[in-house]
Amino acid sequence: GAVVSQHPSWVICKSGTSVKIECRSLDFQATTMFWYRQFPKQSLMLMATSNEGSKATYEQGVEKDKFLINHASLTLSTLTVTSAHPEDSSFYICSAALHEQFFGPGTRLTVL
Amino acid sequence: QQQVKQSPQSLIVQKGGISIINCAYENTAFDYFPWYQQFPGKGPALLIAIRPDVSEKKEGRFTISFNKSAKQFSLHIMDSQPGDSATYFCAATAGGTSYGKLTFGQGTILTVHP
Numbered sequence: 759g760a761v762v763s764q765h766p767s768w769v770i771c772k773s774g775t776s777v778k779i780e781c782r783s784l785d786f787q788a789t790t791m792f793w794y795r796q797f798p799k800q801s802l803m804l805m806a807t808s809n810e811g812s813k814a815t816y817e818q819g820v821e822k823d824k825f826l827i828n829h830a831s832l833t834l835s836t837l838t839v840t841s842a843h844p845e846d847s848s849f850y851i852c853s854a855a856l857h858e859q860f861f862g863p864g865t866r867l868t869v870l
Numbered sequence: 871q872q873q874v875k876q877s878p879q880s881l882i883v884q885k886g887g888i889s890i891i892n893c894a895y896e897n898t899a900f901d902y903f904p905w906y907q908q909f910p911g912k913g914p915a916l917l918i919a920i921r922p923d924v925s926e927k928k929e930g931r932f933t934i935s936f937n938k939s940a941k942q943f944s945l946h947i948m949d950s951q952p953g954d955s956a957t958y959f960c961a962a963t964a965g966g967t968s969y970g971k972l973t974f975g976q977g978t979i980l981t982v983h984p
Contacts, residue, residue: 855969857968861913
């Protein structure tokens with residue numbers, strides 16, 4: 759149990775386009791989901807906390823207009839990277855909170 | 871104040887040896903300390919976690935030692951195996967829950983040679 763999925767697992771896009779990443783809790787309902795970004799050989803950096811039915815809370819330095827987060831249901835949160843640029847290329851990981859944080863497998867974003 | 875400092879950055883151990891990774895924190899509000907294992911291209915997975923009311927927790931080959939006064943905690947992997955080769959992150963959270971906002975350490979790349 760407590761499985762979290764992400765889709766897509768990897769995506770390549772052109773600079774200036776938008777990309778949506780989905781995070782789903784498959785067998786439980788999650789009031790709270792988290793979005794992280796991880797650059798190669800670095801730690802996970804929390805981007806935002808997403809609560810179902812309310813606006814996401816963004817960490818300092820994360821542009822909320824660039825990284826749009828929607829948590830419309832108890833099993834789905836989405837992260838949209840708007841007007842993506844090469845510096846947005848990273849590994850994006852979500853987690854869903856139950857009695858602990860369960861992490862998704864991550865999404866590799868490459869912006870050309 | 872929110873940082874969790876982890877060392878070493880990388881660690882090479884022979885099969886059967888003991889791997890030790892250390893973490894230190896400043897924020898005394900932290901009350902839950904998990905360790906995660908991450909394989910390349912995958913999300914992290916919880917290994918073991920501890921609360922500050924105990925000094926040690928053991929699960930199989932994995933042990934957390936916790937020193938509240940020193941604000942330090944460490945992961946010991948006994949009988950290390952090549953399959954343990956991965957990146958390990960310590961983390962901490964506050965607020966009385968085990969699913970709150972996590973602050974991660976910098977990570978340790980563990981390589982276990984056969």
